[in-house]
Each structure stands twice: as structure tokens, then as C-alpha cells.
């Protein structure tokens with residue numbers, strides 16, 4: 001992610017509205033937003049009344065997030081899942097496909113076990129991830145037009161170009177984003193990004209292995225169980241309540 005332009009090209013959508021409605025439904029107060037990025041959605045959670053710990057390893061993104069005003073306090077942390085406090089949160093949420101940045105099974109297991117550790121009994125882990133069967137990367141690769149944005153400090157026009165490395169046999173898709181100043185033609189930032197695609201069953205099994213029970217999965221931003229054909233999976237797992 002490139003914090004400089006991220007909020008301009010990722011505006012509030014139906015996925016964000018769905019996450020907000022899910023959170024209101026679980027009616028818990030203490031939330032951790034893991035992989036919060038620029039705080040684009042975190043501030044909406046804060047406005048909805050949640051007490052939030054927001055964590056992301058990207059320093060520039062967190063610095064930008066800190067400049068945003070919210071009526072409810074957010075604790076911003078530069079870090080990762082290892083920084084989640086034990087037995088503390090009612091909900092841990094990861095939005096905008098953060099789950100796909102964990103490329104190896106070892107990294108993903110670390111996250112699911114850290115989240116489990118950080119939840120109070122009866123707490124929820126909520127996140128989205130894209131269905132590999134949908135092969136969305138093929139549609140991305142057909143799109144040859146750049147996104148446009150404005151430099152937040154200078155007001156100059158920017159273009160965001162994407163080059164594609166493609167999908168490998170480990171279900172990891174690689175691409176590169178470049179931010180270019182339209183007037184000068186200069187590339188001012190370039191970043192390599194990789195996303196791992198996991199199947200419905202793969203994610204479900206990994207959550208159960210980490211101790212989550214009552215794992216539900218909604219499909220495509222409606223309160224209906226996901227199918228193997230859904231484009232997006234929205235997982236909803238509970239940390240058991242021992243009897």
C-alpha cells in the first residue's frame with residue numbers, strides 16, 4: 001500500500017458498510033483493527049463508539065492515520081499481530097483483505113494464534129479474503145488505465161500505475177504499484193505487493209486449528225452463507241467460551 005494515495009483510491013464502499021454493520025450486530029466495545037493502514041476505516045469504527053487499538057507495520061500509514069480527528073480515542077501502534085495484548089479484545093478485525101498479505105502458512109498461523117490469544121472468551125475474529133476460484137487477478141490484469149489522485153501536499157496530479165508479475169504455483173499473486181507525477185513524468189514511489197489466495201476450506205481449517213469455534217463465513221457482503229462461488233469471503237470466528 002502506498003499511504004500517499006491510498007485513501008484517494010480506496011473510498012468507502014459496500015464492504016466497509018458491511019464490516020460496520022457486523023460490528024454493530026456483535027455489540028461489543030473493545031476492538032483491535034489489525035492492518036489498519038491509514039486508518040481509513042478505523043476512524044469510522046471510532047465514530048461508531050468502539051474503543052480501538054489500531055496496528056499496522058507501515059510507519060508512514062500510521063503517521064497519516066494519527067492526523068485524522070475522531071471523537072473517540074484510538075491507540076495507534078506501529079507493529080503487527082505480536083503486539084496484540086493477551087485476553088483483551090472483544091473483536092479483532094482485519095479489513096480490505098489484510099488476511100492476504102500473510103504469504104506463508106507459518107505467517108498466517110502466527111496471526112491466527114496471536115488473534116486468538118488476544119481475544120477475550122466469546123470474542124470474535126472478523127476479516128475478509130478473496131476467493132481464488134474467482135480469479136479476480138485476471139480482471140485486474142485486463143485493466144490498463146491508471147488510477148488518478150492529487151498530491152496531498154503540492155496539489156499536483158498523480159497517476160497510479162500497476163504492473164503485474166502474475167500468479168505463482170503457491171497461489172501468490174505479485175504486482176507493482178508506481179505513483180507518477182503527471183506533469184514531470186517522475187515516478188515518486190514504487191512498491192512491490194504480494195497477495196496469497198486461500199480457499200474457503202483452507203481458511204476454515206486454519207481457524208479451527210488455532211482454536212476458533214462456530215466459524216461462519218458470509219459471501220459477497222450480504223448476511224448469507226458463502227458458497228464456493230462467492231467472490232469474497234467474510235469470516236466470523238469465535239473464541240470458545242469454556243463451560
Ligand SMILES: C[S@@+](CC[C@H](N)C(=O)[O-])C[C@H]1O[C@@H](n2cnc3c(N)ncnc32)[C@H](O)[C@@H]1O
Pocket residue numbers: 001010034035036037038039040041055056057058061079080081094095096097098101
Ligand atoms: C489493503 S491494506 C488495508 C488497510 C486497511 N485495513 C483498510 O481497510 O483500508 C493492507 C494493510 O496490511 C498491512 N500489513 C502488511 N503486513 C502486515 C502485517 N505483517 N501485519 C499487519 N498488517 C500488515 C499493510 O501495511 C496495509 O496497511
